[in-house]
Amino acid sequence: MASRPSASAGRLWRLPLLNAALAATYVLLAWVATRSDPSNAILWPSSAIAVFGVWVLGFTAAPGILLGAYIANAEVIGWPAQTALLIAVGNTASVSFAWWVLRRIRQPWRGLQDTGDTLAFILTLGLLGPAISASVGVISSLLAAPPRLHDIGMLGPIWLISDACSVLVYAPMLVLWWERRHERLPRPTAEFVILPLIALVGVVVLAFSPPARQALPLGLASLALLPLLWGAMRLSMRLASLFMAVLFTLALVGAALGLGPMMVLPIDERASVLQLLGISLACTVLLASSLAQERSLALRQLREANAGLERAVERRTKAMVKSQRKLQEQLRFQDSLLGALPNPTAYSAANGRLELVNQAFTRLMERSRDALLGRRPAEVFEDSLLHTWTSMDRQLHVERRPLSQECRQVSSDGEATVWIVNKAQVTDPASQEPLGIVTSLQDITQLKRLQEQLERDERGLRFLVEESPVPLVITRVHDSVQLFANRAADELFRADHTGRSGKLLRDLWVEPAQRRSVVEQVLREGVVRGLETQFLRYDGSPVWLLLSVTHTQYRGDEALVFAFKDITPTKEREHTLRALAYTDPLTGVANRRSFLARAAAALQEAKIQGKPLAVLALDIDHFKQINDVYGHPTGDRALRSFSQVCQQLARDDALLGRLGGDEFAIVLPRSDDGAAYDFAQRLRLAVQENATAEHAPLRLQLTTSIGIAHHPCEHLTECGLDDLLARADQALYRAKQRGRNRVELWTGHDHPGAA
Ligand SMILES: Nc1nc2c(ncn2[C@@H]2O[C@H](COP(=O)(O)OP(=O)(O)OP(=O)(O)O)[C@@H](O)[C@H]2O)c(=O)[nH]1
Numbered sequence: 064m065a066s067r068p069s070a071s072a073g074r075l076w077r078l079p080l081l082n083a084a085l086a087a088t089y090v091l092l093a094w095v096a097t098r099s100d101p102s103n104a105i106l107w108p109s110s111a112i113a114v115f116g117v118w119v120l121g122f123t124a125a126p127g128i129l130l131g132a133y134i135a136n137a138e139v140i141g142w143p144a145q146t147a148l149l150i151a152v153g154n155t156a157s158v159s160f161a162w163w164v165l166r167r168i169r170q171p172w173r174g175l176q177d178t179g180d181t182l183a184f185i186l187t188l189g190l191l192g193p194a195i196s197a198s199v200g201v202i203s204s205l206l207a208a209p210p211r212l213h214d215i216g217m218l219g220p221i222w223l224i225s226d227a228c229s230v231l232v233y234a235p236m237l238v239l240w241w242e243r244r245h246e247r248l249p250r251p252t253a254e255f256v257i258l259p260l261i262a263l264v265g266v267v268v269l270a271f272s273p274p275a276r277q278a279l280p281l282g283l284a285s286l287a288l289l290p291l292l293w294g295a296m297r298l299s300m301r302l303a304s305l306f307m308a309v310l311f312t313l314a315l316v317g318a319a320l321g322l323g324p325m326m327v328l329p330i331d332e333r334a335s336v337l338q339l340l341g342i343s344l345a346c347t348v349l350l351a352s353s354l355a356q357e358r359s360l361a362l363r364q365l366r367e368a369n370a371g372l373e374r375a376v377e378r379r380t381k382a383m384v385k386s387q388r389k390l391q392e393q394l395r396f397q398d399s400l401l402g403a404l405p406n407p408t409a410y411s412a413a414n415g416r417l418e419l420v421n422q423a424f425t426r427l428m429e430r431s432r433d434a435l436l437g438r439r440p441a442e443v444f445e446d447s448l449l450h451t452w453t454s455m456d457r458q459l460h461v462e463r464r465p466l467s468q469e470c471r472q473v474s475s476d477g478e479a480t481v482w483i484v485n486k487a488q489v490t491d492p493a494s495q496e497p498l499g500i501v502t503s504l505q506d507i508t509q510l511k512r513l514q515e516q517l518e519r520d521e522r523g524l525r526f527l528v529e530e531s532p533v534p535l536v537i538t539r540v541h542d543s544v545q546l547f548a549n550r551a552a553d554e555l556f557r558a559d560h561t562g563r564s565g566k567l568l569r570d571l572w573v574e575p576a577q578r579r580s581v582v583e584q585v586l587r588e589g590v591v592r593g594l595e596t597q598f599l600r601y602d603g604s605p606v607w608l609l610l611s612v613t614h615t616q617y618r619g620d621e622a623l624v625f626a627f628k629d630i631t632p633t634k635e636r637e638h639t640l641r642a643l644a645y646t647d648p649l650t651g652v653a654n655r656r657s658f659l660a661r662a663a664a665a666l667q668e669a670k671i672q673g674k675p676l677a678v679l680a681l682d683i684d685h686f687k688q689i690n691d692v693y694g695h696p697t698g699d700r701a702l703r704s705f706s707q708v709c710q711q712l713a714r715d716d717a718l719l720g721r722l723g724g725d726e727f728a729i730v731l732p733r734s735d736d737g738a739a740y741d742f743a744q745r746l747r748l749a750v751q752e753n754a755t756a757e758h759a760p761l762r763l764q765l766t767t768s769i770g771i772a773h774h775p776c777e778h779l780t781e782c783g784l785d786d787l788l789a790r791a792d793q794a795l796y797r798a799k800q801r802g803r804n805r806v807e808l809w810t811g812h813d814h815p816g817a818a
Pocket residue numbers: 682683684685686687688690694695696697698699723724725799
């Protein structure tokens with residue numbers, strides 16, 4: 064490759080030196096070529112140096128070429144200075160221009176790499192450059208000294224041929240040896256030593272044969288083509304160009320000395336014929352060598368590709384060996400795994416024949432491994448297992464998913480065993496094609512017996528539970544769906560009678576919040592015992608239940624078991640007793656004890672809240688007479704009628720109670736004396752109008768007297784319920800004294816003594 068001068072400072076000094084060396088070489092070669100005859104040089108080797116210069120230094124070689132050409136033309140040949148300069152400019156410009164054209168038509172220019180490069184080199188630097196140089200030279204010569212007409216016709220071609228021959232024969236050798244100076248030479252073999260020697264000797268004989276043998280035909284010179292072609296095809300391009308240059312130089316020297324076949328030609332044609340011969344030999348050798356170079360490059364690439372291929376094959380082979388080894392390891396592992404499996408396990412190929420069996424399988428079959436491997440199921444299995452085995456295989460081919468099936472087998476000693484046959488298809492991971500089937504058997508004889516026992520036990524238990532007089536319900540935890548209810552439970556909740564109409568057990572709780580807390584407690588602690596709670600039956604009627612709940616699994620579901628006891632009669636009895644304890648049986652209002660307790664609580668609350676409270680004491684007027692005249696039953700009716708009127712008129716927060724006989728009391732929370740007085744008056748009037756004692760056909764009209772006391776008290780800072788009742792009683796006493804059917808407020812003047 065042409066090296067361009069670098070702009071770096073370190074290399075600047077080299078360029079003038081190289082140009083000077085180039086000029087000096089140019090002049091030296093011109094001097095050598097023209098030594099015998101300055102006006103008629105056989106060759107102009109300086110042109111080759113100019114090409115070498117421009118190739119290596121690029122256009123920066125121009126000063127060296129110009130200087131060398133000028134000195135050579137002026138000093139060596141003897142042209143006048145002006146002509147010499149013109150010719151030198153022509154020489155420099157032609158080679159530079161040819162170099163520029165070469166770089167344009169071969170882009171990127173890589174040197175003499177192939178026939179395209181070589182052809183471009185021949186056409187540009189080999190022919191175009193010399194043609195321009197010759198043209199400029201001829202014109203310059205004409206300007207200097209007009210020659211004869213004959214000479215004008217010949218001067219251009221002679222100049223061109225001479226330059227072209229020089230460039231084509233020597234320049235490639237120089238350039239190739241310069242550019243490939245670091246490449247090692249091939250090791251010399253007999254062929255590469257002997258054949259060039261023979262060629263050299265032949266050329267020497269031809270070129271330097273004595274004048275006596277000048278009669279040899281000129282065509283013999285073409286024999287030189289044979290060794291040159293051998294060199295072009297067998298040697299590297301660098302050696303071939305050297306070989307060619309050496310042989311041609313020998314021929315040239317012979318001709319210069321007046322020896323060799325050229326001597327048969329007229330003297331003025333000898334040089335041109337030799338040069339033409341040189342040009343054609345050079346072109347042939349260069350192109351043939353390029354072809355050989357291309358061929359060897361292609362061969363090298365092929366070899367490299369081949370080597371790459373071989374390496375790939377080797378790698379692949381290694382990988383295959385590795386994976387084969389891995390596969391074998393896996394197979395060994397698989398074998399040992401299979402052997403270690405406690406369950407009888409076998410692998411059968413796609414054709415059904417057994418390919419692998421473990422020891423458990425051989426024991427089950429009561430045959431040796433060899434007696435099983437390679438056999439079809441029909442050859443080794445008894446009827447029951449055979450039937451299950453083959454029908455599962457068929458099913459597996461269709462469904463292609465693991466299957467399990469139960470199979471009963473009778474061994475040779477007549478013992479029946481039950482097996483679960485598990486089968487799974489093995490498929491090719493890539494194509495999904497079935498490869499075979501793995502079968503594993505599981506002895507469930509014991510399990511089966513246990514299961515049967517359990518089923519029997521469960522039947523017994525189920526009977527017990529279903530027939531138990533204790534109502535039992537099982538519900539699923541997560542959705543409360545009823546999983547089981549015994550007959551007693553259905554009767555308790557009247558499920559048969561009305562139907563459940565979509566209701567769940569959880570809908571029957573009267574207090575849903577209580578249900579939630581019970582479920583949480585059961586899930587947390589496992590059991591809840593003896594909880595009294597109220598449910599509604601499916602028909603809506605209430606029922607009191609004693610409830611126990613526990614947490615269990617029922618047929619795979621998380622479940623709650625509810626056990627109930629109907630305690631409704633007990634609860635009703637309790638209720639009646641409580642009612643009897645707190646109410647007056649004749650009138651239904653609070654009895655004395657209950658009234659006093661609730662009244663005390665109301666007074667306490669009024670004190671805490673700082674609110675007023677009034678107490679009314681009531682007594683039916685002349686009640687004793689009713690009893691005495693019309694009898695007790697009429698008196699009882701009078702009491703009931705009176706209490707009813709009081710109940711109807713009293714506010715919701717008022718407390719009414721019968722203290723005894725015909726004495727009643729009313730507590731009015733948040734009522735001052737004015738409000739209490741108004742209420743008492745309204746009540747008195749209501750009694751007068753509505754309270755009666757029926758004594759057919761009579762209808763006795765009742766009246767009442769009312770005394771009022773209130774809290775806070777006027778004269779005492781602190782007073783209790785007893786004080787209030789006593790004051791209300793004193794006020795009542797005053798009402799009686801003042802004619803009855805009246806309302807009196809306690810004023811502080813009423814006291815027993817005053818009465
Ligand atoms: N019928 C009936 N009479 C009862 C009952 N308890 C008490 N008595 C009677 O009620 C009467 C009470 O009479 P008093 O309040 O003393 O006299 P009174 O006739 O109402 O006179 P004044 O109160 O002054 O109007 C007595 O004759 C008792 O026997 C009862 O439960 N039923």
